[in-house]
Amino acid sequence: MLALLWFCLVAMTITGYVLLDGFDLGAGIVRLFVTRTEGETSQVLRSIGPVWDGNEVWLVVVGGALFFAFPALYASAFSGFYLALMIVLWLLILRGVSIEFRSHMDATQWQQFWSTVFGLASAALALVFGIALGNIVRGVPLDQSGYFFLPLWTNFSPTGGVGIIDWYTLLVGLASLLALAVHGSLWVVLKTEGSLQERTRLFGARCWTASVPIMLLMTSVSFAIQPNLIRQFRAHPWGAIFPALAVVGMIGARVLSSRRRDLRAFLASGLYLVGMLSSVAFGVFPNVLPSNTRPDLGLTIYNAATAEHGLFVGLCWFIPGMALAIGYAVLVYRHSAGKVNAG
Numbered sequence: 321m322l323a324l325l326w327f328c329l330v331a332m333t334i335t336g337y338v339l340l341d342g343f344d345l346g347a348g349i350v351r352l353f354v355t356r357t358e359g360e361t362s363q364v365l366r367s368i369g370p371v372w373d374g375n376e377v378w379l380v381v382v383g384g385a386l387f388f389a390f391p392a393l394y395a396s397a398f399s400g401f402y403l404a405l406m407i408v409l410w411l412l413i414l415r416g417v418s419i420e421f422r423s424h425m426d427a428t429q430w431q432q433f434w435s436t437v438f439g440l441a442s443a444a445l446a447l448v449f450g451i452a453l454g455n456i457v458r459g460v461p462l463d464q465s466g467y468f469f470l471p472l473w474t475n476f477s478p479t480g481g482v483g484i485i486d487w488y489t490l491l492v493g494l495a496s497l498l499a500l501a502v503h504g505s506l507w508v509v510l511k512t513e514g515s516l517q518e519r520t521r522l523f524g525a526r527c528w529t530a531s532v533p534i535m536l537l538m539t540s541v542s543f544a545i546q547p548n549l550i551r552q553f554r555a556h557p558w559g560a561i562f563p564a565l566a567v568v569g570m571i572g573a574r575v576l577s578s579r580r581r582d583l584r585a586f587l588a589s590g591l592y593l594v595g596m597l598s599s600v601a602f603g604v605f606p607n608v609l610p611s612n613t614r615p616d617l618g619l620t621i622y623n624a625a626t627a628e629h630g631l632f633v634g635l636c637w638f639i640p641g642m643a644l645a646i647g648y649a650v651l652v653y654r655h656s657a658g659k660v661n662a663g
Contacts, residue, residue: 322631326389331601337378346504348442367511370656392624400468414441450496454489459612498531506586549603566595
């Protein structure tokens with residue numbers, strides 16, 4: 321029972337990270353395709369300035385929760401995905417230093433360079449996180465010891481001797497990139513005014529239009545690649561509520577944005593992300609890392625979790641710790657509420 325509870329808590333922390341740092345990444349994508357002047361770039365960066373570093377802390381929470389609750393998963397994933405994790409680490413570093421370095425000199429070329437680095441690193445992270453999610457859904461070649469190794473790519477096939485990158489994981493990565501571009505666009509629209517706001521709204525609408533066929537294709541292919549998805553939804557029809565939430569959020573984000581109800585549109589985008597991630601967690605359950613060679617070798621909440629006593633003790637610390645983190649986040653967001661101007 322505690323293993324199931326921790327599976328839900330880990331899924332919630334991952335969702336929290338995607339919701340919060342997701343619009344940071346989306347703001348970086350907006351910087352690449354929408355802003356025209358350094359003043360507009362500064363507006364985009366100031367829209368996330370008080371919160372971007374705090375949002376990334378949720379990624380540390382995810383790692384800590386995995387290390388404690390599912391140590392076998394942590395050990396297997398961090399060794400098998402070592403190259404991918406190093407790429408993520410460097411991209412996170414580039415995002416942080418680009419925000420800090422661009423203000424150290426007044427030269428226009430210097431500021432433009434680091435602003436572009438910030439945008440490229442943000443877009444690359446959105447893509448890489450989607451590719452990682454695609455690997456989890458597809459499964460990895462786990463051996464008897466519970467470990468695996470994946471090259472960056474092989475023959476781009478999602479079956480057989482797979483790599484981290486294949487056409488399916490790239491499809492999930494593209495869906496992630498577009499979803500976070502929409503999410504970040506709606507945040508920038510919420511925080512800005514004038515021509516920047518309107519161009520960002522148009523950019524978000526175009527990304528939304530592109531994301532619809534990608535999302536439908538990704539969903540249909542996922543059911544073909546991961547048989548556990550079909551079994552789960554057939555065995556527990558109530559799980560259809562999760563993709564239903566995603567559909568409602570996706571449609572709501574577009575409709576509400578077109579009606580200039582910007583806060584509701586941003587929240588609807590968050591609902592879409594919650595629905596999609598919940599669908600994945602429900603579909604792969606009880607697996608935490610499926611095997612794409614022999615299903616019986618997959619890591620589940622039962623063979624990857626720590627001892628019951630440890631899970632209980634951890635829960636006693638996790639609840640007050642998360643309460644403090646959420647309280648701090650609420651305080652920061654309330655303090656930084658409102659529009660950012662061009663001054």
